[in-house]
Amino acid sequence: MYNGNDYYCWIYCRYLERLGVTVGLYIYETHLHTKESSACSILSGAQQARIYKKAGYAGIIVTDHFFNGNSSVPRNLPWKERIDMFSAGYENAKEEGDKIGLSVFFGWEANYKGTEFLILGLDKQWMIDHPDMMSWSIEEQYKNVKAAGGYVVHAHPFRIRPYIKEVRLFPDYVDAVETRNVGNGNIEFDRQAAEYAKKHNLPAFAGTDAHGYEKERIGMGFNKKINSIQDFIDNVKQGEYQLISNI
Ligand SMILES: [Zn+2]
Numbered sequence: 734m735y736n737g738n739d740y741y742c743w744i745y746c747r748y749l750e751r752l753g754v755t756v757g758l759y760i761y762e763t764h765l766h767t768k769e770s771s772a773c774s775i776l777s778g779a780q781q782a783r784i785y786k787k788a789g790y791a792g793i794i795v796t797d798h799f800f801n802g803n804s805s806v807p808r809n810l811p812w813k814e815r816i817d818m819f820s821a822g823y824e825n826a827k828e829e830g831d832k833i834g835l836s837v838f839f840g841w842e843a844n845y846k847g848t849e850f851l852i853l854g855l856d857k858q859w860m861i862d863h864p865d866m867m868s869w870s871i872e873e874q875y876k877n878v879k880a881a882g883g884y885v886v887h888a889h890p891f892r893i894r895p896y897i898k899e900v901r902l903f904p905d906y907v908d909a910v911e912t913r914n915v916g917n918g919n920i921e922f923d924r925q926a927a928e929y930a931k932k933h934n935l936p937a938f939a940g941t942d943a944h945g946y947e948k949e950r951i952g953m954g955f956n957k958k959i960n961s962i963q964d965f966i967d968n969v970k971q972g973e974y975q976l977i978s979n980i
């Protein structure tokens with residue numbers, strides 16, 4: 734991906750655009766798991782960072798399964814130790830990202846009896862400070878995450894799987910809807926999610942739900958480099974992005 738601005742490259746980029754090729758976009762993965770703390774992922778944070786750098790992404794948001802989801806973190810440890818273990822995939826990805834030039838942001842995927850949410854904009858310390866978060870309802874989660882300046886995305890709202898028995902929608906307790914998810918493996922789930930987002934006027938997200946098995950990646954593209962997870966959220970709120978498939 735070329736992001737420079739000298740004259741000849743500018744001409745080349747316009748030529749590519751006429752051919753229908755998107756250029757000059759900064760692409761971010763919004764839904765990614767690492768094997769350090771997601772029981773279902775086969776790649777470490779550092780491996781994920783290298784793969785995404787090679788694929789041309791500008792950054793990734795690490796969203797490992799929280800303790801109420803498919804987490805590999807033991808339940809019988811003190812809260813802080815559990816959060817340290819939970820954050821290891823992000824930290825390893827971040828360390829590698831800093832070396833190779835890939836932005837790495839923190840998030841997590843919370844699970845309420847099969848209904849899942851990507852929580853963005855908060856950090857590890859906030860989790861350490863809220864050991865009661867496991868007892869929250871979906872409504873309480875939204876209230877507390879918003880009060881701290883975070884952002885809630887309903888992940889794959891129409892996915893049906895053995896671990897997701899029914900579709901449950903909470904338009905008043907989310908800020909955005911994941912309307913494209915490679916892990917769904919079902920275009921109909923994506924179509925219903927897009928319709929749902931539109932109906933409630935909620936921003937649409939695209940995420941690979943990367944666990945290391947997927948053949949295709951997707952993401953969200955911005956015209957400028959994103960400096961922080963808060964910067965990411967601000968740009969989404971302003972609608973200054975596009976959903977990108979087939980990366
Ligand atoms: Zn998983």
Ligand SMILES: [Zn+2]
Pocket residue numbers: 764765766842942
């Ligand atoms: Zn996921």
